[in-house]
Amino acid sequence: AVQLVESGGGLVQPKESLKISCAASGFTFSNAAMYWVRQAPGKGLEWVARIRTKPNNYATYYADSVKGRFTISRDDSKSMVYLQMDNLKTEDTAMYYCTRRDFDYWGQGVMVTVSS
Amino acid sequence: DIVMTQSPTSMSISVGDRVTMNCKASQNVGSNVDWYQQKTGQSPKLLIYKASNRYTGVPDRFTGSGSGTDFTFTISNMQAEDLAVYYCMQSNSYPPTFGGGTKLELK
Numbered sequence: 510a511v512q513l514v515e516s517g518g519g520l521v522q523p524k525e526s527l528k529i530s531c532a533a534s535g536f537t538f539s540n541a542a543m544y545w546v547r548q549a550p551g552k553g554l555e556w557v558a559r560i561r562t563k564p565n566n567y568a569t570y571y572a573d574s575v576k577g578r579f580t581i582s583r584d585d586s587k588s589m590v591y592l593q594m595d596n597l598k599t600e601d602t603a604m605y606y607c608t609r610r611d612f613d614y615w616g617q618g619v620m621v622t623v624s625s
Numbered sequence: 626d627i628v629m630t631q632s633p634t635s636m637s638i639s640v641g642d643r644v645t646m647n648c649k650a651s652q653n654v655g656s657n658v659d660w661y662q663q664k665t666g667q668s669p670k671l672l673i674y675k676a677s678n679r680y681t682g683v684p685d686r687f688t689g690s691g692s693g694t695d696f697t698f699t700i701s702n703m704q705a706e707d708l709a710v711y712y713c714m715q716s717n718s719y720p721p722t723f724g725g726g727t728k729l730e731l732k
Binding site: 553554555556559570572606611612613615616617618 | 659661667668669670671674680712714716719720721722723724725726
């Protein structure tokens with residue numbers, strides 16, 4: 510069965526950094542584009558980042574709200590996708606979900622809280 | 626970015642009701658609209674893809690329709706377990722964008 514399991518969330522102060530991870534299983538990870546989507550408390554869904562596959566040069570894309578601060582990466586040998594978040598702002602506080610191409614499977618999410 | 630406007634934002638419904646909600650795109654997105662269900666404390670779950678295709682295992686009381694800029698999602702016979710927030714999402718052009726959600730509550 511397809512599984513996506515996020516980890517690494519927590520409480521950080523503004524301007525600090527945090528790296529969250531997503532462990533994938535149950536499908537051919539190297540063939541799948543991967544995404545991060547977030548949801549601020551009580552709010553709707555916001556796409557954050559995308560990383561394509563090796564044949565597509567691992568091209569990355571970002572929402573304007575995080576461009577220049579967040580970096581998505583992947584390790585196909587470990588079936589892992591990461592989100593490095595730098596210069597965090599209070600408005601980045603959200604549940605972060607990992608999801609794969611077609612958005613058909615989602616992880617349970619990991620909470621990131623940015624507060625002083 | 627394409628704006629997806631969902632309506633209504635909330636609905637008070639009874640078990641057995643027929644529930645219809647809408648999603649309007651700010652520009653033509655073809656049939657590239659998906660519908661998701663999110664129950665409290667859970668991650669979103671894909672119900673309908675490409676406007677009208679029911680995802681694997683999704684009960685047939687859930688249907689989607691539309692193309693271009695106007696899309697409709699219907700629950701034909703509301704069940705208690707269907708209480709949730711429903712989101713539309715367009716994937717026709719980057720970035721993918723979501724509607725604001727329609728929350729279903731018991732009357």
